Amino acid sequence: MSTVRTIFYGFLVLLVTFALPGHSAGLLADTPLDGYWKGPLKLPGGQLEVIFRLVKLSSGEYFATLDVPMQKVSRLAVTVTTRADTVIFLSAEADCRFTGRLLPDKKQMQGTWQQPGFKAPLTLTYSALPTVAAGVKTRLTPPYREENVTLDNQVANARLAGMLTVPAGPGPFPAVVLLSDAGSQDRNGTVGDFGPMGWLADYLTRRGVAVLRFDDRGVGESTGAAATTTASIVSDAQAALSFLRGRPELDQNHIGLIGHGEGGNVALLAAAQLQPPAFVVGLAPYGLPGAEIALHRQEATLASLRTMPDQLAAAIKRQQSIIDVIRQTINNSQARVIVANILRKDNPVLDEATVQARATEMVSTSYRSFLSFDPSAGIVPVTCPVLLLYGSADQTLNVDANMSALTKALKTDKAVTTRKLPGVNHLFQPDPEQWPIVSGQSQPNFSPAAEEAIRAWIMAQVGK
Structure with a gap:
């Protein structure tokens, strides 16, 4: 199994699984995933456009995010893992996933979106990343x-x-x-x-x-x-x-x-x-410590995705328990075992390799650094x-x-x-x-x- 991952400082990560058709390992290997994957998610009373953005870094890893523009949700981190003929975007905290097929034209993925208390079909369509940002596209020579x-x-x-x-x-x-x-x-x-x-x-x-x-x-x-x-x-x-x-x-x-x-x-x-x-x-x-930012963002995001109140409260409680373990357990090996047990208990559908990968990520130096980061510290000398x-x-x-x-x-x-x-x-x-x-x-x-x-x-x- 090869894993390509990006941590957006521990903010909500959505679980997405692309189950590809038979003999598709070669198709996946030959298909760069970087670009936009967009689709309409039908909800009671309307629909929301979801947008996954994948950018391949020079290291070979992917930087991946999720946007839901109508709910003002942007840049939710997506951890990308490839294993055999499967690609996984993981969210242990929110237990959300998309499972689908990469079609032969390599331009669409068809499948199902699932999050606590909600399940719906979803088709994602590919479009290339722009060479320049919106607002500075093809234009006259600037002054x-x-x-x-x-x-x-x-x-x-x-x-x-x-x-x-x-x-x-x-x-x-x-x-x-x-x-x-x-x-x-x-x-x-x-x-x-x-x-x-x-x-x-x-x-x-x-x-x-x-x-x-x-x-x-x-x-x-x-x-x-x-x-x-x-x-x-x-x-x-x-x-x-x-x-x-x-x-x-x-x-x-x-x-x-x-x-x-x-x-x-x-x-x-x-x-x-x-x-x-x-x-x-x-x-x-940011003005508050990283742990508080992570909890607030997850709560706001789950609420915007219309998660049921009891399930939202359970997800926040689960996230807080994981944060507490990470911050209180200095030994990485011990912290990884405890976090893995929590993930295994709360997400029984996750395979062991995914549990271990996610637990390792959550006790990493970068995630620990984010949780402990206090934006107020170190800026007292500022006079400008x-x-x-x-x-x-x-x-x-x-x-x-x-x-x-x-x-x-x-x-x-x-x-x-x-x-x-x-x-x-x-x-x-x-x-x-x-x-x-x-x-x-x-x-x-x-x-x-x-x-x-x-x-x-x-x-x-x-x-x-």
């Missing part, structure tokens, strides 16, 4: 300079490939580095068909701010092993700042960091180090101006609790601004009613209110 660049992170032995966009004119221009949310992301932070970092980079550069964005380690043209802790990503941000400080067309006194989700936490940690950025913009950064921006429709975070925790941790910094934008979700998309119509269909965009709030705040720092 600014674009330059493909490479950054050397000697600390992590990684080479980061990215794009620097510089406004027209001689400069010098203020500049920012964009840092993506948790998980392995391309330079546009692509989720489904939406690339928030690409949208934001275009908006800011058109309005006088140079922007550097890059593929995460092991993604796209970047090399290096994926980071296992939030703190270890700080060196990527520092490498990017160092690169911009060597560019004569940029205003060396106004080079900052903009981080989305976990990227916001990385930016704040970098601001607490030597040679900090001139300012930080945090877009929905900080903008903390959240959306009221964010279902990934308890917005008020996370914003309050970070504000408290930054209480010695007298230049902290906080804002909560109405109707904006975790991806900083506005309410769907405000999405633009493209080719007769509404398409997600980056909230114009958020874009302008970020631009105006940056320019206010430049003017001081």
Whole structure:
């Protein structure tokens, strides 16, 4: 059995099994799975589109996520395992699965979706990943300079490939580095068909701010092993700042960091180090410890998928018991045995190999690091101006609790601004009613209110 796995810091992982037809091991081996697999999930009273996104990393592993746009569910981690003629996307916590067949045309998977208290047929249809993010697709030449660049992170032995966009004119221009949310992301932070970092980079550069964005380690043209802790990503941000400080067309006194989700936490940690950025913009950064984030996200996700209340409560209790075991049992071998027993008891349909693989994953260094990560720790020394921006429709975070925790941790910094934008979700998309119509269909965009709030705040720092 070969296993390809990605941990999105322990957030809800859905179990998906593709049972392929006879003699299909060769079909599977010859079929790259990276791309989108989309399908309508019929529920009582309507249907929801589910979107699985698979990206093959340079290591040979897959980064996989699940989106349910209508429920504002995005980037749920999917652990991908291949065994003989079977592919498994695992969720021990939620006990959800899709079992289906990869059809001979390699463009569809037919089968059944199952989650606690619900079962329904589902057909997934393949589409290729876009070469560029939504919002920066085929277009006229932009009114600014674009330059493909490479950054050397000697600390992590990684080479980061990215794009620097510089406004027209001689400069010098203020500049920012964009840092993506948790998980392995391309330079546009692509989720489904939406690339928030690409949208934001275009908006800011058109309005006088140079922007550097890059593929995460092991993604796209970047090399290096994926980071296992939030703190270890700080060196990527520092490498990017160092690169911009060597560019004569940029205003060396106004080079900052903009981080989305976990990227916001990385930016704040970098601001607490030597040679900090001139300012930080945090877009929905985490403020509560990882264990609390994991439980909240699972509860919100299961609720959005219309899980029955008693089953939702049981799933949360089960998740809490697993987290307690992992945090209280230092010895990995002992923790793995206990977690495996819990998974075996609560998920009798799982085979032993899958149980062991999942238990090993849940006691890994990266998962332990996420559970113990406290975003408030280590940022007390921050003194630069900080903008903390959240959306009221964010279902990934308890917005008020996370914003309050970070504000408290930054209480010695007298230049902290906080804002909560109405109707904006975790991806900083506005309410769907405000999405633009493209080719007769509404398409997600980056909230114009958020874009302008970020631009105006940056320019206010430049003017001081």
